[in-house]
Amino acid sequence: MEAAVPDRLDLSAITAVLAALVDAKLRADYAPWYPGCSQHPPRVEIYASEERDGGLHVHFIADSYVYNQAQSGSDWADHYIYAGEATCHGPEARSHSFALVEHVSLTELQTNDYDGDAIVASVRERIVASRAGVPIGDDATAALVRGMHDVTQAKVDAVHLRGARAEPRPIHEAIRCPRCGSTNAGIIELVFEMIRLTCQACGHTDLTERDGLEKDWTARLPSNTRELPAFLPPVERSGGA
Numbered sequence: 001m002e003a004a005v006p007d008r009l010d011l012s013a014i015t016a017v018l019a020a021l022v023d024a025k026l027r028a029d030y031a032p033w034y035p036g037c038s039q040h041p042p043r044v045e046i047y048a049s050e051e052r053d054g055g056l057h058v059h060f061i062a063d064s065y066v067y068n069q070a071q072s073g074s075d076w077a078d079h080y081i082y083a084g085e086a087t088c089h090g091p092e093a094r095s096h097s098f099a100l101v102e103h104v105s106l107t108e109l110q111t112n113d114y115d116g117d118a119i120v121a122s123v124r125e126r127i128v129a130s131r132a133g134v135p136i137g138d139d140a141t142a143a144l145v146r147g148m149h150d151v152t153q154a155k156v157d158a159v160h161l162r163g164a165r166a167e168p169r170p171i172h173e174a175i176r177c178p179r180c181g182s183t184n185a186g187i188i189e190l191v192f193e194m195i196r197l198t199c200q201a202c203g204h205t206d207l208t209e210r211d212g213l214e215k216d217w218t219a220r221l222p223s224n225t226r227e228l229p230a231f232l233p234p235v236e237r238s239g240g241a
């Protein structure tokens with residue numbers, strides 16, 4: 001008997017579903033000023049994703065810029081930015097939560113040189129930094145944002161198909177945080193000969209050479225390990241220092 005092939009997790013379908021959810025929330029909260037004369041659905045950006053319970057758990061930012069033409073007086077605009085997460089099976093969002101994180105109100109004059117993308121980028125960096133427990137504006141945060149801000153259909157397919165394979169391959173070694181042991185850690189940047197690593201669990205970061213990667217951050221796993229544990233023993237500390 002053939003194993004069932006799971007539904008493809010289609011990012012564009014998931015994005016459309018999330019846009020509809022945010023659109024409904026905006027209509028409920030901001031009528032009659034939303035959608036106004038705007039014809040565009042909210043823009044949705046999935047900036048991180050992981051496989052969860054056979055579905056795709058996504059972290060997203062959604063925003064809508066609405067320009068309102070006044071009957072009399074000056075025009076104005078509103079830029080609404082939401083952030084949230086959802087677990088999707090096929091294109092259906094089985095669970096979701098999101099909230100308004102930024103609302104910028106602009107006069108007609110202010111709309112001229114308003115950079116909405118820059119505001120969205122700053123919101124994204126703030127959220128990623130707080131999830132990773134690293135300071136905003138830090139080099140590590142910027143690298144983390146660049147690394148996370150790269151969810152593509154090809155990557156989703158690769159993870160999903162790997163998850164669907166009946167017999168996972170054995171794992172021989174893994175990168176784990178030397179301080180807390182979390183395996184939610186990894187290389188975020190290569191700086192010439194140096195490697196920058198960070199732990200998403202405790203925020204510990206390190207700039208090291210290849211021997212440091214092997215000595216401090218790499219753990220050997222018992223043979224026949226097929227699933228990566230969330231935590232592995234951290235580096236043993238010598239008593240004194």
Ligand SMILES: [Zn+2]
Nearest residue numbers: 177180199202
């Ligand atoms: Zn850690």
